Amino acid sequence: MRYLSAGESHGPGLSIIIDGFPSNLPVSKDVIDDQLRRRQMGYGRGFRQRIETDTVEVTSGIRFGKTLGTPITMNVANRDFKNWTERMSVFGDKPDDLKEIYRPRPGHADLAGAIKYDHEDIRNVLERASARNTATIVAAGALARQLLGQFGIQVTAHVVELCDVVAKDLPDDLDALIEAADASEVRCADKEAEAQMIARIDEAKKNGDTVGGIFEVIVRGCPIGLGSYAMPDRKLDGRLAGALMSVQAIKGVEIGLGFEAARRFGSKVHDPIAHNGSRYLRSSNGAGGLEGGVTNGEDVVIRVAMKPISTLYKPLPSVNMKTKETELAEIERSDYCALPAASVVGENVVAWVIADALTEKLGGDSLEQMKDNYDQYIKRVSRR
Numbered sequence: 001m002r003y004l005s006a007g008e009s010h011g012p013g014l015s016i017i018i019d020g021f022p023s024n025l026p027v028s029k030d031v032i033d034d035q036l037r038r039r040q041m042g043y044g045r046g047f048r049q050r051i052e053t054d055t056v057e058v059t060s061g062i063r064f065g066k067t068l069g070t071p072i073t074m075n076v077a078n079r080d081f082k083n084w085t086e087r088m089s090v091f092g093d094k095p096d097d098l099k100e101i102y103r104p105r106p107g108h109a110d111l112a113g114a115i116k117y118d119h120e121d122i123r124n125v126l127e128r129a130s131a132r133n134t135a136t137i138v139a140a141g142a143l144a145r146q147l148l149g150q151f152g153i154q155v156t157a158h159v160v161e162l163c164d165v166v167a168k169d170l171p172d173d174l175d176a177l178i179e180a181a182d183a184s185e186v187r188c189a190d191k192e193a194e195a196q197m198i199a200r201i202d203e204a205k206k207n208g209d210t211v212g213g214i215f216e217v218i219v220r221g222c223p224i225g226l227g228s229y230a231m232p233d234r235k236l237d238g239r240l241a242g243a244l245m246s247v248q249a250i251k252g253v254e255i256g257l258g259f260e261a262a263r264r265f266g267s268k269v270h271d272p273i274a275h276n277g278s279r280y281l282r283s284s285n286g287a288g289g290l291e292g293g294v295t296n297g298e299d300v301v302i303r304v305a306m307k308p309i310s311t312l313y314k315p316l317p318s319v320n321m322k323t324k325e326t327e328l329a330e331i332e333r334s335d336y337c338a339l340p341a342a343s344v345v346g347e348n349v350v351a352w353v354i355a356d357a358l359t360e361k362l363g364g365d366s367l368e369q370m371k372d373n374y375d376q377y378i379k380r381v382s383r384r
C-alpha cells in the first residue's frame with residue numbers, strides 16, 4: 001500500500017490518494033471522521049482548532065460503503081481558507097500589502113526549506129511543513145484500522161510523559177488504560193500526572209513557551225510473522241520508526257525497552273519463550289513484539305518522543321533572511337502543546353504500517369482472499 005498526500009495548511013484543503021487497499025472492505029465515513037475529531041482534541045491546542053471541524057470527503061475508490069480495490073481519494077477542507085483567500089490565492093497576483101515572513105523559527109523547517117526551495121517568503125515553506133497535513137495521514141490510518149478490525153487487530157495510544165511529568169500509576173489492563181486515556185484531556189491514564197501535565201501546559205502558555213512529551217502506541221492482536229528479516233527495508237521495526245519519525249515534531253522512537261535495553265545485561269532484556277499447548281508465549285515483552293523486524297505475536301509497543309512545538313510566543317533569536325540582521329523569530333499562531341493530538345496521529349500512522357504489512361502477508365486484492373489466507377495461516381501457525 002502507498003499514498004501521496006498534498007495540501008497547504010491555509011490553502012483550500014488537503015488531499016490524499018491511497019493505492020493498494022483491498023476490495024470489498026466495508027468502510028464507514030463516521031469512523032474516519034471520528035479519528036479526525038480525536039486528532040483535533042487535547043489540552044493545549046491553539047485557536048485554529050476552533051475554526052476547523054475536520055470531516056472527510058471521499059471522491060474515489062469506494063462504492064456503496066465498500067472499497068473497490070481502486071485508488072481511494074480523500075479530501076479534508078480547510079475551513080480557515082475563507083480567511084486566507086487573498087493571501088493563499090492559487091492564481092492571481094500577490095497582494096501589494098502581503099505580509100511576508102523572513103525570520104525563520106528555530107526548530108522549524110523554515111530556514112532549510114527557504115534555502116532549499118529558493119523561497120523569499122517563508123510562508124511558502126511553513127504551509128506544507130505544517131502539522132495540519134497529519135489530518136490526511138489520520139484519514140488514511142482510519143481506513144487502515146477498519147481493515148485491521150476485520151482481523152481483530154487494535155491500535156491504541158496514550159501519553160506517558162509530558163515535559164518533566166511522568167505517568168506512573170497506569171492500569172495494567174489495556175482496556176482500562178485506554179478508557180482512562182480516552183477520558184483525559186491530555187490522553188494520560190494517570191489522574192495525578194494528568195493534573196501536573198495540564199499545569200505544565202498552562203505554565204508554557206503563560207510564559208509564551210511550548211511543551212512536548214512521549215506517547216506510547218500499543219498494537220494488540222497482531223499475528224506472528226508480519227514484516228521480514230530478509231531485507232533491511234522489509235523490517236517492520238524500521239518501517240514503523242520511519243513512518244513515525246516522518247510525523248511533524250517527532251524526534252525519537254523506541255520499540256519495547258528501546259534505549260533502556262542498552263543499559264541492561266541480555267538476560268534482563270530478552271523474553272523467555274514458553275508454549276502453553278496451543279501457542280508460543282512470553283513472560284515479558286522487552287522486545288515490544290518485534291524480533292528481527294518481524295512480529296512475534298506479542299503486543300507491539302512503541303514509545304514516541306515529540307519535541308515542543310517550534311513556534312514560541314516569546315521567540316528565540318533568529319536572523320532576518322532579507323537583511324541578515326539578528327531579530328527575534330517570527331510568531332505564527334500555533335498550539336502550546338499538541339502531544340495528545342500527536343498520540344492520535346501516531347496511532348493512525350502505526351495502523352497504516354501494520355495494515356500494509358498485513359496486506360503483504362495475506363495478499364491484498366480482496367478482503368475475502370485476505371480472510372481465507374489469514375485462516376489458513378493461523379491454522380499453520382497453530383501446528384508449529
Ligand code: EPS
Nearest residue numbers: 046048049129130131132332333334335
Ligand atoms: C501549525 C500551526 C497551527 C496549528 C496547525 C499546525 O495552525 P495555525 O497557524 O493555522 O493556527 O493549529 O495544526 C493544524 C491546523 C491542525 O489541524 O493540526 C503549524 O505551524 O504546524
